[in-house]
Amino acid sequence: MRPAEQNYSKTRRLKNQIKAVVTNPYNVIVLIAIILLTYLIVFPLVDMLSTTFELSQRDLRSVRGGVAGEFTFYYWQRLLASDLTWSMLVRPLLNSLLVGACVSVCAIVIGAVLAWLMVRSDLPFKPFFSLAVIIPYMIPSWVKSQAWLSMFKTPRLGGAPGFIASMLTSMGISNESIEAILGPIAYGPLAVIIVLSLHYYAYTYLLVSGALNSINSELEEMGEIQGASKTLILRKITLPLVLPAMLSGVILTFSKAIGTFGVINYLGSPAGFRTLSSELYSNIRSLNTQTGFAMAILMIAIASLAVFVNQKIIGTRRSYATIGGKGGRSMPIGLHGWKPVITVILFIFFIFAIIMPVIILVVESCMLKEGTYSLANFTLHYWIGDGDPNIMEGVPGIFKNSNFLNSLKNSLMLTFVNGIFGTIIGQILGYICAKGRGTFHGKLVEQLVFIPYLIPSVAFGGIYLSMFSKPQTLFGVTLLPPLYGTFALLTITSVVKHLPFASRAGTSNMLQISGELEEAATIEGAGFFKRFIKIVFPLSKGGFLSGFMLIFVSIMKELDLIILLMTPTTSTLPYLAFQYQNQNSPQASDCVAIVMFSIVFLVYALANIFGDADLASSMGG
Amino acid sequence: MSRIELSHIDKFYGKNHVLKDLNLVIEDGDFMTLLGPSGCGKTTTLRVVSGLEKPQHGNIYMDGQEIVNAAEANFAPPSKRNLNLVFQSYALWPHMTVNDNVGFGLKIRKEPADVIAKKVAGALERMQIAEFGKRYPTELSGGQQQRVAIARAIVSEPRLLLLDEPLSNLDAKLRVDMRSELKRLHHETGTTIIYVTHDQVEALTMSTKIALFRLGELVQVAPPLELYDNPCNLYTADFIGNPSINFVKGTAEVTAAGMTVESPVGQLEFKRADMTEAAPQSGKLDIILGIRPEQLSISRQKDEQHWVEGHVYSGMPAGSETLVSVKVGDQTMLTVKELGSTHYGGDEKVYLGFTPAHINVFDAASENLIKYCR
Numbered sequence: 001m002r003p004a005e006q007n008y009s010k011t012r013r014l015k016n017q018i019k020a021v022v023t024n025p026y027n028v029i030v031l032i033a034i035i036l037l038t039y040l041i042v043f044p045l046v047d048m049l050s051t052t053f054e055l056s057q058r059d060l061r062s063v064r065g066g067v068a069g070e071f072t073f074y075y076w077q078r079l080l081a082s083d084l085t086w087s088m089l090v091r092p093l094l095n096s097l098l099v100g101a102c103v104s105v106c107a108i109v110i111g112a113v114l115a116w117l118m119v120r121s122d123l124p125f126k127p128f129f130s131l132a133v134i135i136p137y138m139i140p141s142w143v144k145s146q147a148w149l150s151m152f153k154t155p156r157l158g159g160a161p162g163f164i165a166s167m168l169t170s171m172g173i174s175n176e177s178i179e180a181i182l183g184p185i186a187y188g189p190l191a192v193i194i195v196l197s198l199h200y201y202a203y204t205y206l207l208v209s210g211a212l213n214s215i216n217s218e219l220e221e222m223g224e225i226q227g228a229s230k231t232l233i234l235r236k237i238t239l240p241l242v243l244p245a246m247l248s249g250v251i252l253t254f255s256k257a258i259g260t261f262g263v264i265n266y267l268g269s270p271a272g273f274r275t276l277s278s279e280l281y282s283n284i285r286s287l288n289t290q291t292g293f294a295m296a297i298l299m300i301a302i303a304s305l306a307v308f309v310n311q312k313i314i315g316t317r318r319s320y321a322t323i324g325g326k327g328g329r330s331m332p333i334g335l336h337g338w339k340p341v342i343t344v345i346l347f348i349f350f351i352f353a354i355i356m357p358v359i360i361l362v363v364e365s366c367m368l369k370e371g372t373y374s375l376a377n378f379t380l381h382y383w384i385g386d387g388d389p390n391i392m393e394g395v396p397g398i399f400k401n402s403n404f405l406n407s408l409k410n411s412l413m414l415t416f417v418n419g420i421f422g423t424i425i426g427q428i429l430g431y432i433c434a435k436g437r438g439t440f441h442g443k444l445v446e447q448l449v450f451i452p453y454l455i456p457s458v459a460f461g462g463i464y465l466s467m468f469s470k471p472q473t474l475f476g477v478t479l480l481p482p483l484y485g486t487f488a489l490l491t492i493t494s495v496v497k498h499l500p501f502a503s504r505a506g507t508s509n510m511l512q513i514s515g516e517l518e519e520a521a522t523i524e525g526a527g528f529f530k531r532f533i534k535i536v537f538p539l540s541k542g543g544f545l546s547g548f549m550l551i552f553v554s555i556m557k558e559l560d561l562i563i564l565l566m567t568p569t570t571s572t573l574p575y576l577a578f579q580y581q582n583q584n585s586p587q588a589s590d591c592v593a594i595v596m597f598s599i600v601f602l603v604y605a606l607a608n609i610f611g612d613a614d615l616a617s618s619m620g621g
Numbered sequence: 622m623s624r625i626e627l628s629h630i631d632k633f634y635g636k637n638h639v640l641k642d643l644n645l646v647i648e649d650g651d652f653m654t655l656l657g658p659s660g661c662g663k664t665t666t667l668r669v670v671s672g673l674e675k676p677q678h679g680n681i682y683m684d685g686q687e688i689v690n691a692a693e694a695n696f697a698p699p700s701k702r703n704l705n706l707v708f709q710s711y712a713l714w715p716h717m718t719v720n721d722n723v724g725f726g727l728k729i730r731k732e733p734a735d736v737i738a739k740k741v742a743g744a745l746e747r748m749q750i751a752e753f754g755k756r757y758p759t760e761l762s763g764g765q766q767q768r769v770a771i772a773r774a775i776v777s778e779p780r781l782l783l784l785d786e787p788l789s790n791l792d793a794k795l796r797v798d799m800r801s802e803l804k805r806l807h808h809e810t811g812t813t814i815i816y817v818t819h820d821q822v823e824a825l826t827m828s829t830k831i832a833l834f835r836l837g838e839l840v841q842v843a844p845p846l847e848l849y850d851n852p853c854n855l856y857t858a859d860f861i862g863n864p865s866i867n868f869v870k871g872t873a874e875v876t877a878a879g880m881t882v883e884s885p886v887g888q889l890e891f892k893r894a895d896m897t898e899a900a901p902q903s904g905k906l907d908i909i910l911g912i913r914p915e916q917l918s919i920s921r922q923k924d925e926q927h928w929v930e931g932h933v934y935s936g937m938p939a940g941s942e943t944l945v946s947v948k949v950g951d952q953t954m955l956t957v958k959e960l961g962s963t964h965y966g967g968d969e970k971v972y973l974g975f976t977p978a979h980i981n982v983f984d985a986a987s988e989n990l991i992k993y994c995r
Contacts, residue, residue: 008690008692008695012693012695013692013694013695014694016693016694016695016696017694020694020696160655231928438635461719471776491745494911514712516708516709516710516712517712517714519673519704519708519712520708520712520713520714520773521669521714522673522698522700523673523697523699523700523704523705523706523726524700524705524725524729524777525700525726525729525730526725526727526729528699530729534725536716538716539714539715539716
């Protein structure tokens with residue numbers, strides 16, 4: 001029926017095909033994106049893997065007849081099957097899993113309940129609560145640990161005791177009994193789990209409240225018409241609908257919790273409670289890079305497994321949350337007699353989880369000597385004092401301290417540069433993911449971008465440290481000089497590590513722009529760049545802002561990721577606080593933390609007032 | 622104004638074969654409607670013509686000039702085809718005013734500002750929305766947005782105007798208004814129009830030609846009345862017409878002189894001259910009679926013109942017309958459309974009649990038309 005595939009010119013076909021690919025900027029951008037992602041994500045990963053099979057100079061003595069740089073199973077064997085396995089791997093691993101599992105459960109319960117109360121119930125003071133609920137997300141978890149210590153610290157470890165210990169001492173209770181009472185609370189798994197749960201519930205809260213908001217209330221009303229009770233509706237209709245969001249929350253929380261390092265360092269280590277991530281940190285710190293990387297690979301495997309299981313469970317039900325668009329008109333569900341009780345509980349919760357830590361930090365930052373609760377002890381020395389040889393080896397108050405000012409400058413620069421670059425790159429990658437749905441290149445970019453999510457922050461910093469400490473060359477041409485100790489390295493590391501979030505925010509942003517809006521511009525003759533500038537960008541401004549916020553907040557408080565990359569000149573606020581804490585100067589550390597928190601809060605408030613930035617929307621599904 | 626020729630177009634989405642060897646010619650100045658149920662490939666055809674989709678096989682010519690040659694991977698970009706498209710969702714840019722929306726394409730073509738302003742004003746004037754130029758799309762009603770979308774499409778005076786179900790989001794009354802508006806637009810500009818719809822009333826009232834689709838294939842291309850009077854097969858007959866055509870099963874004996882049919886509505890004689898090429902020369906076959914509801918007349922008395930006895934199943938008077946369902950025998954249910962309003966009681970005995978020359982006859986096996994309506 002078809003006239004024999006005609007006689008056509010193959011050269012013309014080839015010419016046209018090449019022309020079509022090359023003259024379309026979209027293709028060029030996709031190509032560049034794939035090359036860069038491969039170079040910045042796949043290469044380091046492969047490099048990391050191969051490092052663990054390479055014998056290093058310093059381990060020559062341990063391996064008989066070994067040659068440096070040769071292939072070896074030494075590190076894996078030592079890690080997986082030796083006398084050290086129990087203390088090096090299994091115990092920390094079990095601890096990691098314990099923390100991950102407990103934190104996930106607690107965080108998901110707190111987050112989901114809060115989300116439901118906030119979105120669906122007739123809770124009073126909602127505007128206040130909905131702001132308060134976000135604050136933990138803005139206070140870094142290590143700052144919370146600091147507050148925790150100020151509260152519960154026992155005299156055992158030197159330094160001044162915490163608030164409660166001082167109280168008990170003044171009541172005449174002996175140090176031994178204090179230790180017995182407060183020890184298990186102050187340090188160890190319980191402390192770690194509580195602090196992390198109070199930190200990570202924000203993720204679940206944001207995801208679940210987003211899902212609840214997008215559920216069409218008619219679905220619930222239908223259940224009511226059928227005669228189902230409120231609890232039955234909650235159980236049989238609402239819960240299954242937000243389940244995908246809750247599971248995403250679990251995964252996010254779990255992988256973050258097992259990768260966290262700061263909190264373990266503050267609250268776990270003093271009691272000898274170590275997890276994989278803290279082992280990983282100390283291994284890389286002490287230049288046992290190979291062992292550290294091998295641990296990182298195991299952690300990546302665990303995180304991948306969790307994501308895989310999550311996808312199997314959720315499967316095709318992912319899109320539940322987007323059903324119906326008429327939410328918001330829904331009638332809030334009455335709490336009736338429970339209302340005052342729940343309100344009081346929430347107030348107590350917020351006072352302890354949010355207001356207390358901040359107040360403790362502020363109070364402590366103004367105390368000349370920690371643990372001494374008398375009016376004479378209050379001072380602004382740590383804020384604005386001149387150097388005094390008797391206090392902190394003469395280091396002046398932070399606002400007169402060049403280290404602090406330098407760190408402040410670094411932090412601000414890092415967050416702004418990253419916020420802007422990260423957001424733009426994230427939106428472009430999101431554009432590729434959204435437009436390329438179902439195509440090979442779309443899936444490829446989506447997968448590549450997701451990888452950094454699986455790599456624990458400390459390990460990610462470690463890989464980039466080892467990769468960019470040498471000059472980067474291609475066919476003998478030096479592309480990049482060694483970047484160790486430069487601002488550029490911090491920037492690259494932070495941008496790439498935050499790509500999963502940034503591009504997911506970008507994707508959900510881009511998916512909201514109907515393809516027809518762009519096609520209408522194509523018909524009018526607008527090229528790719530014109531479309532991006534005139535149509536896509538103006539329509540996605542809100543998303544740009546939310547994406548920027550997310551990255552800004554995240555990087556401002558980032559410690560785990562960049563801790564290995566820090567040098568005195570590139571120090572940031574979190575690192576400075578970390579250092580002060582380790583030097584046993586919690587007041588100075590508190591001051592730095594307060595400044596940092598204030599900046600985050602201010603930027604968040606500004607973004608909320610002047611734009612429709614929404615943290616939840618950029619978290620994606 | 623242009624003539625479009627689609628030749629052997631194949632389009633796949635993955636393994637899904639949505640357009641199957643499509644051949645269609647749209648003459649200069651035609652108002653061609655692509656009609657069919659959802660998922661039949663009509664919108665895809667439109668998008669292939671517009672250049673938003675690339676077919677895997679086939680050629681498209683516009684005024685004799687090749688704009689698509691799949692074999693040589695030559696696809697002219699949409700902007701080079703001198704056409705414009707009105708989307709089902711209107712696709713108005715929410716961040717631009719009506720003026721900016723309409724003038725966008727002209728600005729891209731770097732026309733001087735005063736020319737743009739004049740053309741935009743002209744297009745808005747033509748769509749009777751001149752006063753809304755400074756508003757944003759969200760500040761307009763659905764009908765007004767629709768007019769903006771059309772104004773945006775015609776402002777550049779394209780040779781070819783593509784409309785993708787433009788009226789489906791409007792309420793019933795506005796839809797009737799816009800229909801006459803579009804027909805007027807076609808009359809005034811003489812632009813070739815390709816119009817996609819699943820609404821047969823739109824198709825019948827507006828087009829100069831209708832292309833009926835089924836599962837990615839063309840079933841029939843004909844002017845509206847021809848499609849209505851002589852549908853080429855049962856699918857077309859059933860799809861076109863509201864209320865639907867009545868089908869009555871029967872048997873026929875074909876001779877050189879014509880055809881004799883035995884059916885629940887009586888013995889009928891048809892002349893050879895009225896029969897189509899698809900009809901056999903002789904022999905017996907199963908047939909299906911296609912009788913339009915308005916071709917049937919109804920009476921309470923039996924007479925020359927009303928010979929089919931039946932019982933009223935239900936009567937539905939609607940003011941200007943009355944639809945009556947009549948049960949004939951045990952198997953056959955016929956819908957009768959009568960002008961005016963008459964009340965028929967349930968189970969009332971009535972008599973039906975029709976002019977045999979006016980009805981269609983289809984071959985039950987091949988489903989093709991074997992006797993024209995005369």
